[in-house]
Amino acid sequence: MYRTDYHTHTPLCLHAEGTPEAFVARALQQGLREYGISDHAPMPNEPFDNWRMKQADIPAYIEWIERAKAAADGTGLIIRAGLECDWVPGIEPWIAHLDSLYDWDYLIGSIHYLGNGWDFDAPERANQSSPDGLHADWDHYWRGYASMASSGLFQIMGHCDLIRKWGDRPEGDLSPYYEAPLQAIAAAGAVLEINTAGWHKPCREQYPAAPILRMAREAGIPLAINSDAHAPEELGRDFDRALLLAREAGYTELASFDKKRIILHSID
Template sequence: MLAWGSLFMYCDYHTHTPLCLHASGTPQEYVQSAVRAGLREYGISDHAPMQEEPFDDWRMKQADMGAYLDWIREATELAAPHGLTVKAGLECDWFPGIEPWTDHLRGLYEWDYLIGSVHYLGEKEEFDNPYKMDFWNTTDVEDAWEQYWKRFRDMAASGLFHILGHADLIKKFGFRPGGDLRRYYEPALEAISRSGACLEINTAGWYNKCAEQYPDELFLRLAAEMDIPLTISSDAHAPENVGRDFDRAAELASRAGFRQLASFTAGKMRLFPLTGI
């Protein structure tokens, strides 16, 4: 049996800051939590601004980018005495035709990684917002899944992102179509494999209505068979959530067939053993 945690320090690349308007905490509090969690790397990846503003009420504004970079610099300085490495990223929303704006965001800083995520369907329909549940009252579940996975495949195929976030977020509130879900998973995994991007096990799903990590174990097993790289993320919106349930996620990753995890520096991926450094 593997001695999770005692042999290994994790990287948590999917975390947020108060600049996204729905997170809390200070750089010092996040760094302290990352140190307590035994992380080797703490990545900051807040919701990136959109070109059209105002866009929604849960992301950074363009005018906040300077403050965001200051937040990263402060965290880096606070982390250094503890031997903790801070990595800089963004979580970028995927829409059809958004490639030029994503390229613009990429050029604003020397990011260690970009996370690509799908939070919207159609023109601007939020399927994962607990305050907008009317979406699910008026939407056919199978149609929503078809739309979501088409958008996820296109995001993967774009090649713009190092990490693809919470791959089956569409299940957040427990809505799933019937039948074998491989009909959605396999085309998405083929696109991910061709892109060279990395998946994440996102532990936040355990605390939502679906009560399951993103993505599910079948998806993870299929990804492992295709040698798709993996990282583990908390999607922390508060300091106490940094590194949450990583031992549990590592056991799941091993059971699914993964033997390595990915780390990122200046956009370059490095793989290291799941069971130790």
């Protein structure tokens, strides 16, 4: 089994902990073949929020990556470098700038802010909708997700239904929300992740929900399993549980990355 974990964070985002050496040790303990580092990227207008790197932190971030590579030297563990970038309207030139700063293996695209500026992921927003209401929030979110995928700027689409982190969702068949974003992901040739952090959030369910995973498989979208680790002990967490879901959805391969090139490995 070729195990990777590409969605992970560092203390530079101000809400994670651990050292490069501790993450590498945990990756080896978990039997990972590749450990990818993808902290929350800076935003252009600072201060933007209090849970991401600042622009001035990029050199320290690159040094963190290089320390991880040094710690993994001779172990067989491959270190991959990435960023988790937030998608908001008009952000494309900034993402292109971030992309130019290092020879990244991948960029993760994520949405934590709705089109109306509502930071739905923040703890103080627990069990709240924006002033626009739940249905409008879901519409904002999934339209934004489709636009993010269509941009072609990202290799991994992060925790694609994070909008239900607090457990709230509209009633009825939700598949119409998912169809356009999944079509855009497939057209872009991007990878969807099973993000195991959802099992440890109020929704108590992985991202994405099983119906989305099945639709993604039917659309031919490649898959990766990621932990969204914010501490070494979370690295590789719940991989086997996610693998079972991937198999149930019909997946037979998992994706890895090398300088933005997708490599597929048999699940078996």
